[in-house]
Amino acid sequence: MRTAAPVLAVIGLILVLWYGATVWLNAAWTYDQAARDGTEVTFATLVSDTMAQERPVLPPPHQVAAELWKGLTAYAPTSKKSLVYHGLVTLTSTFWGFVFGTLLGSLMAVVIVRSRVAEMGLMPWAVISQTIPVVAIAPMIVVLSNTLGFGERLGVENQLVSKTIIAAYLSYFPVLVGMVKGLRAPDQMQLDLLKTWGASDLQTFRLLRLPSSMPYLFASLKVGIAASLVGAIVGELPTGAIEGLGARMLIGSQFGSPIVVWSALFAAAILAGGLILILRAAETAINKRMGGRT
Amino acid sequence: MxxxxxxxxxxxxxxxxxxxxxxxxxxxxxxxxxxxxxxxxxxxxxxxxxxxxxxxxxxxxxxxxxxxxxxxxxxxxxxxxxxxxxYGYVFQAAGLYPWRTIAKNISLPLEIMGFSKEEQQTRTQRVLDLVDLGGFGQKFPWQLSGGMQQRASIARALAFDxxxxxxxxxxxxxxxxxxxxxxxxxxxxxxxxxxxxxxxxxxxxxxxxxxxxxxxxxxxxxxxxxxxxxxxxxxxxxxxxxxxxxxxxxxxxxxxxxxxxxxx
Structure with a gap:
């Protein structure tokens, strides 16, 4: 109960600000219409009109909520009108991008922790890779993977492949940084102790470095899965995709219908929230097995 | 002497x-x-x-x-x-792994050295008794006081004879x-x-x-x-x-x- 109050207060504040902004931003159109019709706009008509426009600059929360609810429940999950359908499309590439990104990031971290040369050779490129805007590189990845026909060779859609690559490209980095830090977490005393027992490098890795890195891994995974979702959505924008939450946002903005864009945005946010919750459950379970206090 | x-x-x-x-x-x-x-x-x-x-x-x-x-x-x-x-080495900090129970911590060197499971168990119990921690094998390090943790680390150093x-x-x-x-x-x-x-x-x-x-x-x-x-x-x-x-x-x-x- 005590935690519910502040949460509700923040939500309430956001709603108030949002409704206020809705009136303010959509007012121009209402005044234009009124000027054309030669009628006066009272405050009451201003509010009621800005709340119910067909193509508002900023749709009010209830319009977004209605559109979102319709998208989620009004159609069969297999229908292309259903946000569940589009969400699943995005989720698929988010998932694979996350899996490959995590594998790549962890693998690179292991190599970097083992060798200083590898660190000097790889780390700058990893950092540079993240300074390039993903919207710039995404079209190239799409063209390349289409030209090389990765999808056909793997027996999946080309679009899934390019979206997975983009998602992995964004999500490997936080995992890499977190795992390098995590695998280096054991102090010299711990390493000396293992040395006095004659532990091999592999044993040191398995028994000490890997378990020590777990808290860092989970912190990174949470950032990584969010990055992966962003990557999947961005990957849907330039592909001329007709499926996925990114495609919904693109279609919404092209056809001048902000309500569609906003409902897709919220669908993506709900998806991200769900993914984080799953990760948190996994973290709690592992933490429990590793003797955590909570 | x-x-x-x-x-x-x-x-x-x-x-x-x-x-x-x-x-x-x-x-x-x-x-x-x-x-x-x-x-x-x-x-x-x-x-x-x-x-x-x-x-x-x-x-x-x-x-x-x-x-x-x-x-x-x-x-x-x-x-x-x-x-x-x-030799067995004991540092100033106990250096127990927080994700392993006391017994598992003590059997760690034994595991690395390739002792059999039964051997690990009997040796761990023996050294636990030796440092008066017989009943604490299943506890995690944070459940023990600093002095008990250090006794566990001594037991660990003694485990492989x-x-x-x-x-x-x-x-x-x-x-x-x-x-x-x-x-x-x-x-x-x-x-x-x-x-x-x-x-x-x-x-x-x-x-x-x-x-x-x-x-x-x-x-x-x-x-x-x-x-x-x-x-x-x-x-x-x-x-x-x-x-x-x-x-x-x-x-x-x-x-x-x-x-x-x-x-x-």
Whole structure:
């Protein structure tokens, strides 16, 4: 109960600000219409009109909520009108991008922790890779993977492949940084102790470095899965995709219908929230097995 | 104490020098160290920081390597002695893995050395009983006090039956009362097991109370200034610390430490 109050207060504040902004931003159109019709706009008509426009600059929360609810429940999950359908499309590439990104990031971290040369050779490129805007590189990845026909060779859609690559490209980095830090977490005393027992490098890795890195891994995974979702959505924008939450946002903005864009945005946010919750459950379970206090 | 078995040398250092190469140039951590430690000895190394006591202990454990001179453990080079599991090492921090139970922590070296599961279990239980932690095997480290954690780390060092126990300020982070009790327990453990113990400390009473041999060291460069063979009996109740003999040895140690500082 005590935690519910502040949460509700923040939500309430956001709603108030949002409704206020809705009136303010959509007012121009209402005044234009009124000027054309030669009628006066009272405050009451201003509010009621800005709340119910067909193509508002900023749709009010209830319009977004209605559109979102319709998208989620009004159609069969297999229908292309259903946000569940589009969400699943995005989720698929988010998932694979996350899996490959995590594998790549962890693998690179292991190599970097083992060798200083590898660190000097790889780390700058990893950092540079993240300074390039993903919207710039995404079209190239799409063209390349289409030209090389990765999808056909793997027996999946080309679009899934390019979206997975983009998602992995964004999500490997936080995992890499977190795992390098995590695998280096054991102090010299711990390493000396293992040395006095004659532990091999592999044993040191398995028994000490890997378990020590777990808290860092989970912190990174949470950032990584969010990055992966962003990557999947961005990957849907330039592909001329007709499926996925990114495609919904693109279609919404092209056809001048902000309500569609906003409902897709919220669908993506709900998806991200769900993914984080799953990760948190996994973290709690592992933490429990590793003797955590909570 | 004239028993010939107890007089065989276990650790022998002959003109050992050890120089660290640092960014500020070479640092002589050990200079011309000569020392013989016999089977069953309890040897304390005492001196101010930078005197090389820890470095010498680490050299015995093959964690550092002398730049010149010879150092043998059981007649072998330290590296070889390590492979033969000649010693267990106890650091100032217990260094237990928080994700393993106490029993699992103690069986960790056994697991690494490839002991069978049953062997791991029986040995772990035996050393747990030895340090009076019999009922705590299934607890996690954070559920134990600092003193209990350090006892567990001693048990871990004993689990694979090393003849030599090397301890680097094992009780340095504990309060006086816990320290007294652990000192007493360590002496009784030593009496029961007949291990050879190398013990680094910078507490004079601790060194005098525990040791059969006290090695006084001084810094820059790290060297031995005095070796005192304690006349105290092997069995020592805590109140031996109020006897004239004890105070006399403590005095000699203090003099040795002061003489070492006179060079500064």
């Amino acid at each position: 004239t028993d010939p078995i107890t007089q065989s040398p276990v650790i022998e250092a002959k003109s050992v020098n050890l120089v660290f190469q640092t960014n500020d140039g070479p640092v002589q951590a050990l200079k011309d160290v000569n020392l013989i430690i016999n089977q069953g000895d309890f040897v304390s190394f005492i001196g101010p920081s930078g005197c090389g006591k820890t470095t010498f202990l680490r050299a015995i454990a093959a964690l550092e390597h002398p730049t010149s001179g010879t150092l043998t453990v059981n007649g072998m080079p330290p590296d070889e002695a390590r492979r033969k599991r000649a 090393a003849d030599i126990l090397l301890m680097d300020e094992p009780f340095g982070a504990l309060d006086e009362i816990v320290r007294d009790r652990l000192n007493e327990e360590l002496l009784s453990l030593w009496a029961r097991t007949g291990k050879t113990i190398g013990f680094v400390t910078h507490s004079i009473p601790e060194a005098v109370y525990l040791s059969t041999k006290i090695v006084v060291m001084s810094p820059r460069p790290g060297r031995i200034t005095d070796v005192i063979d304690s006349p105290l009996p092997r069995h020592r109740p805590l109140d031996i610390r109020d006897t004239p003999a004890f105070i006399e040895i403590a005095h000699r140690v203090r003099e040795g430490l002061r003489a070492g500082h006179a060079h500064d």
